[in-house]
Amino acid sequence: MELRRALVRYGPLEALHAVDLPVPAGGPPTVLLGRNGSGRTTVLRALAGTVPLASGRVLWHGTDITRLRAHDRARSGLCFVPDRYAVFPSLTVAENLRLAARQDVAPALTAYPELRGLLSRRAGTLSGGEQRMLAVARAFVSRARVVLLDEPTQGMAPPLADRTYALLAALAPATTVVLAEQRMPPALLSRTVPLPVFVHELRRGAVVFSGEASEPRNPPP
Template sequence: MSAERTDARGALRAAERTGAELRLEGLTVGYGGAPVLRGVDVRVPAGTIVALLGANGAGKTTLLRTVSGLLPAASGRIVFDGVDLAGVSVEDRARAGLAQVPEGRSVVAELTVDENLRLGGLQRFRGRRLTAAVDGIYGMFEPLARRRRAAGHQLSGGERQMLALGRAIIAEPRVLLLDEPSLGLAPRVVAQIMAVLRGLRDERGLTVLLAEQNVTSALAVADHGVVLNLGEVVADRPAEDLRTDSALRHAYLGF
């Protein structure tokens, strides 16, 4: 291991658990053929919510998976709290406070609600503090508290999304990546999830990168909106502009 990498890991560990800035610089990602992302620049300032918008296939999921380290970048940099993440493993990124809720809710079907939450928290807390952290999540999502002994595969779609989100935030991440959390959920549950994100930003200063096709819900909580089209950033505006300027919305988001 190079000295540079050791320093990077040390810097990541020592950091405080408030929101951190995430910056993507000229990120290009390809699965072998034509690149899926081409020179993408995105800045998510600490303590803000940035909505990542775009149609199916625009590259949103690829972008998130590259940031969390599941996919390698062909070129470009991912900078987390001032530290270049090149060469840092998926596990170390997660331990440093980069949490991802993957698409499809990703609840471990064979584990109970309680076990899923403990799994999310145990890299950061042990013993009583872990139990307290789990109880904190139950306080945030009442429906989960009633199902703590249920296995993941017995949960409804809304319960799964709450569990996936609860499991990602239990370890007090610094940056949260969310891939389509509203997919297939009732509007009431979507509103609840967006309210939790807003609360985390306002109270803890959490940084959120929120990939969504549900543009209205995403822009309602976001500070900023980035629109991807065919792997390139075509708009990067304050959420307010995208919400209110119908010409902009029509040009970039098709409605």
């Protein structure tokens, strides 16, 4: 996917300033780095179609999908996991998984066997880390072609977070994964990720760096 000259406004506030941002397909996750307010979440929402562009375009395999609504992008194979309200709190864990599953929920339970004992629980009663685990698990069973995740491991214990990044990296090449993070996850720089991770760093609604995660970057002012 790709943003071209994407401008997003929230009322009088300009959140993205004519951003050009490509998302390469078939490799390790692409990481959007930045502090709160940098625009990384808005980039995900623009790609997902949950916020409109004031100007610019969204491309998917070269096709302009700027006017394609969010639910139509989802039907075409895009899965968006926001940082909040990513599960249905009144439904059970099993019901949340079945709603997302194209076939069965087995991949979710293989990735996160911890969910087996929670299947009958309502999602709203889970801890923050358990809800994030469920939200990411829903992405695994969606069989999506593109998965966008905003801080997917927020609230998870470090070993579970490391496992989650390994699982997301393993989705390639069938699935393109884009993560929004405040800091570069060390797990994505390990030897278990076979190819260099590509990074876009944002500050104040603009891309200030695009390249491999190992390349030096200027620190924020």
